[in-house]
Amino acid sequence: MESTEESLRSALQEENRRFSDLHPTLKTHGLIVEKIIGRGAYSWVMKAIDKNRKKYVAVKMISKRTANENLIVKFIPRELDVIRELRHPHIIRFYDYIETTLWFYTVMQYAEEGTLLQLIKKQKKLSECQTLIYFSQLADALEYVHKRGIAHRDIKCENIVLDASDTLKLIDFGFACRVRSTGNKSGDKVPSPYFSTTFCGSLAYASPELLSLTPYEPQPCDVWATGVVLYVMLFGRPPFSNSKNVTVLLEFISKGLCIPEGNKVSADVEQLMRQIFVPVGKRLNAAQLRRCSWMQRATRKTRSTENMKNGVACNGITDRKRVKLDDANKT
Ligand SMILES: Nc1ncnc2c1ncn2[C@@H]1O[C@H](COP(=O)(O)OP(=O)(O)O)[C@@H](O)[C@H]1O
Numbered sequence: 191m192e193s194t195e196e197s198l199r200s201a202l203q204e205e206n207r208r209f210s211d212l213h214p215t216l217k218t219h220g221l222i223v224e225k226i227i228g229r230g231a232y233s234w235v236m237k238a239i240d241k242n243r244k245k246y247v248a249v250k251m252i253s254k255r256t257a258n259e260n261l262i263v264k265f266i267p268r269e270l271d272v273i274r275e276l277r278h279p280h281i282i283r284f285y286d287y288i289e290t291t292l293w294f295y296t297v298m299q300y301a302e303e304g305t306l307l308q309l310i311k312k313q314k315k316l317s318e319c320q321t322l323i324y325f326s327q328l329a330d331a332l333e334y335v336h337k338r339g340i341a342h343r344d345i346k347c348e349n350i351v352l353d354a355s356d357t358l359k360l361i362d363f364g365f366a367c368r369v370r371s372t373g374n375k376s377g378d379k380v381p382s383p384y385f386s387t388t389f390c391g392s393l394a395y396a397s398p399e400l401l402s403l404t405p406y407e408p409q410p411c412d413v414w415a416t417g418v419v420l421y422v423m424l425f426g427r428p429p430f431s432n433s434k435n436v437t438v439l440l441e442f443i444s445k446g447l448c449i450p451e452g453n454k455v456s457a458d459v460e461q462l463m464r465q466i467f468v469p470v471g472k473r474l475n476a477a478q479l480r481r482c483s484w485m486q487r488a489t490r491k492t493r494s495t496e497n498m499k500n501g502v503a504c505n506g507i508t509d510r511k512r513v514k515l516d517d518a519n520k521t
């Protein structure tokens with residue numbers, strides 16, 4: 191009799207075969223789909239072997255049948271326009287774009303370690319040391335994107351992935367827009383602000399000006415969302431509320447930043463959050479994030495990045511390594 195494992199394996203093979211049959215175009219491009227690795231609101235993301243590049247890639251697929259008109263005529267072309275030009279160590283590398291009568295496929299670098307959200311869920315929260323490393327990488331990516339006159343508009347833990355060497359990569363530029371003004375040379379100021387009126391992203395990551403449904407500047411909203419990512423890494427929960435009610439959310443925001451009881455963080459990181467979770471006029475911009483005192487520690491730490499990777503920083507071992515060791519001990 192066939193064991194459960196064998197029948198599961200053959201069911202999976204059958205599923206993959208059927209999937210490949212449904213997407214013959216991928217095969218003709220040398221892409222052999224292995225499994226589903228993610229689901230977004232409008233997309234499926236698959237892990238695939240790229241026979242030409244001789245490595246794994248991620249393929250984001252959007253069906254033209256289910257995608258709405260706005261997505262097809264506005265957001266997909268914008269995402270492509272933006273990701274094509276972005277080249278940064280902390281932004282997922284775009285490889286290829288394929289369009290058929292029924293599907294859009296985006297081929298990109300594959301991030302082996304999954305999303306930041308998955309990691310936080312697994313570890314409940316991250317140490318300040320590990321948060322500092324990831325946050326500095328995210329701030330690096332954000333500064334680069336903003337300097338190019340682009341806003342991401344959907345920064346959240348599900349849109350941040352980690353590769354095999356634990357390096358952070360920003361993904362999902364589906365809501366990105368050009369703010370038209372590229373700022374001065376140092377990238378510190380946006381001389382003529384560009385206002386957007388489309389609500390993008392998730393409520394928990396939305397700044398008060400975005401929640402107020404008035405025209406807003408998209409780049410400062412990215413900084414606020416980055417602050418939410420920082421808070422979620424440190425405390426394993428969103429800073430204001432999980433409520434889907436905008437009025438409730440705005441009420442929580444108006445009460446100001448609160449450090450959950452029983453949690454201790456450095457004065458530097460607390461000060462940074464207090465400079466992010468403020469009205470738009472007073473908020474740090476992406477370039478200023480990089481210069482705050484907490485982030486200066488990250489600059490010093492990058493000198494010992496190799497140590498981090500080898501698990502000798504932060505009390506002798508990184509949390510990632512610790513989880514992996516714990517997992518290994520369980521088996
Ligand atoms: N390059 C990648 N490597 C690994 N996983 C990815 C990659 N791109 C996307 N994913 C996974 O797929 C999910 C959905 O992808 P995303 O681009 O955010 O789609 P959507 O625009 O529909 O939100 C992500 O949250 C993540 O889990």
Ligand SMILES: [Mg+2]
Nearest residue numbers: 230348349362
């Ligand atoms: Mg997404």
